[in-house]
Amino acid sequence: MKKFIYKTNQYLLENHPIIWNTKLFWVASASLILHILFFIFGLLAITNPEILHEYGAKSIFFENGTIFISIILSILILVIWLIFLFKNNAFKNFYPTSKLKLFKQFLIYLIITFLSTTFYISYNFGVKSYISFKYDDKSIEKEIAVSNAAALFFSKSIEDYTINQRRYPHPFNTLYCETYEGSDRDNDRLYLSFLDYKYRFYTLYKKEGALYQELSDSTYRGFVFYKTKDTIRTYFYKDSIFDASSFVQTTNPNYFNYSKIFYLSKKERLKYDNIQYGHNEYNEYEYYNYQQDFTKNNALWNKAGYDLLNRNNSDEIKQILADFLMISDAYEIEHNLTTGDWFNMVYHPNDNFELKKLIRDKPKGEIQFEAVEPKTAMADFYKKHITDYYLDTDSLYKVFDNIEDIKESNPFSESIHFFIWFAFFFSALVFMFRSTGLKPLLFTIISIGILVVFVTLLTVFYTYVNKYNQENTQYFASYLTFILSTIILSIPIFYAKRIKKLIVAICLNISIIGFVLYVFLIITIISLHQSDACIRNYSFYTHNKDCFNLLKSIGIYWSYILFIINLLFIYIYSGVIKKWKALPEG
Template identity: 50%
Template sequence: MKNFIYKTNQYLLERYPTIWNTRLVWMLLSALILHLIFFVFGFFTLSNPEMLQERYVKDIFFENGSVFLSIIISTLLLVAWLIYMFKNNAFKNFYPTNSFKLFGQFVSYLVIIFACTTFYLSYQYGLKTYIASTYPDAQINKEIQITNDAYLFLSEDLEDYTLNQRRFPKPFNEFYCEDNNKFIDYNKPHLSFEEDSYQYYTLRTIETPIDEPYNNNIAESYNDSTRNKGFVYSKTVDSIRTYYFKDSVVNLQEWIKTPIPSYYNMSSTFFVSTNDNLDDDELTYNYSSDYEYNYEEYSDYDYNYRKSFSIRHQLRNKRNYELLERNDKNEIKQLLEDFLVISKTYKIDHNLTSNEWLNLVYHPNNYEVKNFIRDQVKDAYDYTSPIAVDITKTQAFYNNRLTDYHYDNSSLHNVFENIENIKDSEPIESIHVFMWLAFFFASIIFIFRITGLKHLLFSVITVGVLTLIVSLLAALLFYVTAGGSDDGAIYFISYFTLALGTLIICIPIFFYNSIKKIIVAICLNISLIGFSLYLFLIVGIISMHQNNACRDDIDYYKSYHDCNTLMESVGLNWSWILFFSAIIFIFFYTKIIKNWKSLPEG
């Protein structure tokens, strides 16, 4: 092995001295082995399905100590590399070199640092590979379907089974169910359960163009307070916004077998998969100040009330309704058994069996909810006792029917959420952090190899002083313009910083012969690291001008259009553009570096 390393080094030294000097081959080989190790770690991290029950498992790299292990390994690897590399500095010792070799050194530093600091990516891809291979989409989609069907009988929350949740059959999705006692007209048909009441209304509408919400044709109806009472929700389609209001009471008692909580009313979906392609048009029923002309009606109640219904609610209620209407006891039992098999697979905490569960929920006469299941193990200090004081009749109804059975549904929800989040994750998106980190440290090492430690320290001090000056100037300007527009101060600071950056970049290019070598070195060092920020500042200034010009447009507040600036149009791709622009700048700047090195000291 030692003989192989020696021969390889001799071969590189004779033919590719830059690669030999930077130890590129051996560093990449070491990094590759470590990347494979981190991939294996990531692959087996979630082999215990119980770990999927915690939220945000895809970030486990930062929670189980892997991030610290990665940092330690990266630090040791890079320190060892620098020790070996600093044994030979061709540029410092005036060995023959050219611009291409200088640039090759920088690229080598960049590649090595990137390879030695991106173990996170390998770990995350190991995690993603395990999840994708262990839990294929077909299996997960089937499990989610079974879970959503069985969720009907989990009966943990009384509010999921009350009458106001009913969305099927057809009459129920055509009317609005008022369930707040303050707004119930008790002189008209309504239904009651304990102290809760329900009343159904037809809806009337008012349409208004979205870009002309206060035109004269609509104004009269807005000013008519009697017509605008009972606002329910608004819906926008294309350029028209439609406002829905409660109109007249309808009697649905012939459709409702009982106002007592029933499985027929259940319309909630346990988990919505990311693979679900339903175009869900969600409507939010809202009493609030969002609709200013209706707010006074409810202001006395200090009441902001929201509830949402959608196509998904209607379809889920329809599926539940059809299952109950079939009234097939064996089908229901098989559904419960399949669900408990899924629960066992993911080690969900519960104490249910299919037979016991079926006895709790199977009441074919109207399928009333006669038993409730806890969402966690019964506490030793149970505050849901039927004899508890200061509770409503509805709460007493729930407490009287609350069993000691439990099922941890939040853990199962986390399992599905984690599996889909990990599958949908793109670890490569974090590459921007690593490539800029690598660029920064590669630039520091490159500067140290070229100009030495003294010039590097002076450059750091200079950047600190300039930053302090710009910050103090900005604070002064904002203090002077206090109470007025800040745009002028922002533009001044931006252009002042731009002029300062232009001067720093130009000195090593045009004035290196007429200024002290140390000053040129400082400007050279700042230019190497800061060129990408210089370009970013230019883009920012252009975008500010575009944004202000857009907002000054007379049609801006009429059409509510977005100001698509240069910054926003390119988005995150600016990171790539600035990164490669900085590398290209360094490629051409190597000639300036050689010119600086040829200057006499002093």
Template identity: 35%
Template sequence: MQKLNKFNQYLLERYPTVWNTKIVWMLLAALVFHIVFFIIGYVSHIDPVSLQKYSVKDDYFKNGVIFVHLIISILLIVGWLLMMLKNNAFKNFYPTSKGKLFGQFVQYFIIIFSCTTFYFSYMTGFRMFINNKYPDQEMAKNIDIINRTAPFLSQNIESYTLENRLFPKPFYDLYCENNIEKIDRNKKFFVYYNRVYQYYTLYSKKSYQKDKKGNFIPPNPEYSNKIQPAYSDEEEKFETFYYKKDVVDLSSQIQTTQPSFYNFSEIFYDYDFKSFDDGVGAVDANYYDKNSPDYILKNKKAIINQKTAALLNSKNSAELEKLFEDFLSISKTYRVRNNLNAKKWVSMIYSKDNPNFEVRYFIKDYGGKTRIDEDAYYEETVAVDSVVVAADYPNENDIRDSIKISEFNPEINQQLAPDKYVKNNTTEYYYLSENMKDLLKNVDSVKKDDFFSDNVHIYIWIAFFLSTFIFGFRITGLRSLLFSVISAGVLTLSITLITVFYGLTFRGQEEFFVAYFVLFIGLIILLIPLLKMNMTNKMVSSVLINISLNGFVLLMLLIFAIISLHQKAACQIPVTHIDYDYTYQNCPNIFEDLGFILSYIILILGFVFMYFYTAILQKWKAMPE
């Protein structure tokens, strides 16, 4: 205790501002709690099961840790204020320079920021644990095993139908048409129950012209001849349209039209394509069209298809069993629930009476007798007798004659519908594949996502506004601060009423009126203490000073908003592209162009303003009461 008193005395004599703000003790206290939150983050997800849910990064806010964070932050800041407010050199007319005043404000900011940012320590500990527990090399090896095993889980019949196939090469290059109405019945097609497949070569054309709605117009003569594109790929300045050319007979490559392991081409997990599955993190065939020109993803899917075909063609049950054992070992390590057995699993795939490796058994993706989502396997309800297809190109209301599926598949009434086929062949084996996907996604998300840049701005501005508020209180006192809050509220209400009156009376340009009116009021409040402080009494000046201290950065934000409004208004003029001679709207936006950099720009402007405004504070303090 004696050493602490000596250290305090040393600070008082050598660094009175540091002693007064208590920054040394507050930073030490904050450091202790940052270490505590780091440890909490490190041990929070030791159990792999805790990673088997959506977005574990949000657990800080969902599991109540944020409330502990808030309580500790409030206690630290309140305790700091109680200690600091015992002494106020400026209020008691002790000599204080402009630099010392600004230094106090900066120290307030540092103290509050350090006492409110425990989230970053938690996430740093969490990330360190994930990096240690799930190293990159081990994860890459495990993901490869998982992706090579996933084709044999047979949990969704839609993943094994013919249109999914990408290997060998003809399937990769050709377009698979499965719309019954668009099938050429005079050329080779393939049938599975109520589905028809036909393979085409393609040719492509680019379009640079847009219609009044901003949609690219398909090229001629195809558009004039009402030839519908197979699909299209839209870029920022053009759209590529792909048209069917010739039918190709793939009878030599297709041994069966039934759902087969040869057709599987999905990627169970790939973090690079997490956005392709609504943020879950794994690639989903329901989203991805295999004919999309996204060649990176398509190549990866084709590789999965090729590896699966190679395993099947080798007919080496021992090799497949070893793969399954490795997969189940990984699942056990990650505690993913399942009741699979490698040998019995292999026996469901390899069979002498199943040379084409058709999918004859299905593994549940849920444990227990029933599942919450009853439409797991076959979500589409289809009519057996006929299919009516609406032609939506170019006229959506043009409905063609009904095409009976029996014309393509005369034996359909003797065949088992896919949903009934799945129901009849579902085993008691299960594997919670979604849990594995969530775990892999969360591991990569914690490792790679930038949690600092996404959240730091919230804490920066909390610290800045609390600092200006406390600084204003230290300078002008509680009475002036309360009058400032009341005045700001009355001013806000008045501006709102005037804006409503303007909108009802004049109509039009309300955004510009509000922006410039608030800017005008803000400049008056800001300039009176700068230019005409002596013309007002000390209380009025203190109110204007407090509003200026807390509102300057908001005024800067308003100026950027006004610039954005003018950019939006000027954007109505179309621009002609020099190379391709087509028109488009060039709409720059300062908020989109600068992004989060704007936050740092305004913060720097705020600190610069506070530095120069300390001279006004000294001038105000010298005024008579």
């Protein structure tokens, strides 16, 4: 091994001195080995399906402690690398060099730092690879479809099966149901009742308007719900009372009323109604109507369950329940159901498929509020119909959500911005130390602190003088920082021979690490002016288009743009650094 190391170092020294001097080969080799190991750890991280029972399984890197191992290894690699790197500094000892060689050194520092700190990316690619292989798209789609069919019989909440949830058949898909408790309200005309609850259906009429039209035009107020598509908002209002008694066989909770879906996959969401719906926040009876859904999707989901019950095929229903329990067992979902027991609880065709028994979310005794004596008719109904059977459907929902979330994730794009900028600033510090030395670097840190305090104090004073005018304060702080930054940036370029070498070195270091912030500041100032111009030209109610904003228009891609600009700056500025090194010490 020693012989191999010696021969490799000798070859690099003779043929690639920069790679030898920066120890790129050895650090990159060690980092790549660790990346492979972290990828393998990621493959093994979610082999236990119970990990998928909680939200955020994609973040298991942080949850299981792997992050600490990653940080420790990164620190060890960087510390050992720096020890060997500082043994020989060609630039410090006035060895022949060039602007290109200086820039190459900085790029190598950047690559080494990036490779030795990005184990998170490899680990999460391992997690994603395992999930994609273990749970292929076709299998997951089938499991979600079975779960959605079985959700009709989950029998968890009474409110999911009451008559106000009915959205199919016609005319229920066109009606609005007002729900309230008690009596003596408007003579209780044409209502349906269950326990203390009254359900009254209304036909609807609608008006089209712009977004937030109800805020500026009182004629649009009083709606029960609205739907929004693009910039058009359609408001729906109660018209006349509708007698729905002839369309309802029973007002008791029953499976025909169920109009929800258990899990809507991201792929399936594209097929359904994507119009935004909202309720009237000032509706007097909003509390009771909150569970009423108005989208046409609910009518489609209600129809699927309605048609299944109308077919009254016991074998089909049994198969749905059996398949669902098989899926639950595969994901280690807690339950104590058997296909036969579950089927007997829900299959009551002679009683119009009424809700006879309720299933718990957790085993009996784990939910504290069950010990409280019922104080309402609904609570009494719940107590009489609840069983000792339980089914943790919430965990299964999280399983599907985690699987889809991990499959859709991109560990590289989701974290690359943090890692490239961390690598840049760390590499910049190393480059500054290698270029100017320890003393200028320490004075640079002190100088930055003084400048920050100076700008902050001046800004506070200006804010006080201008009676806390926030808009003017933003411009003052921005332009003051811009002026100081421009002076610091120009000193090494134009005044290096006229100013003390240490002061020039401090300005060099601030420019190296702060140029990207300088460019970002310029972009921010331009964007501030654009935003103010937009506000002056458009009011809250009348503006119907987005104003161009330089910062917002490109968004996250500014990170890449600024990074490339910064690399070009470092390349150009390497020539300035070389000229600074040639200056006399006096």
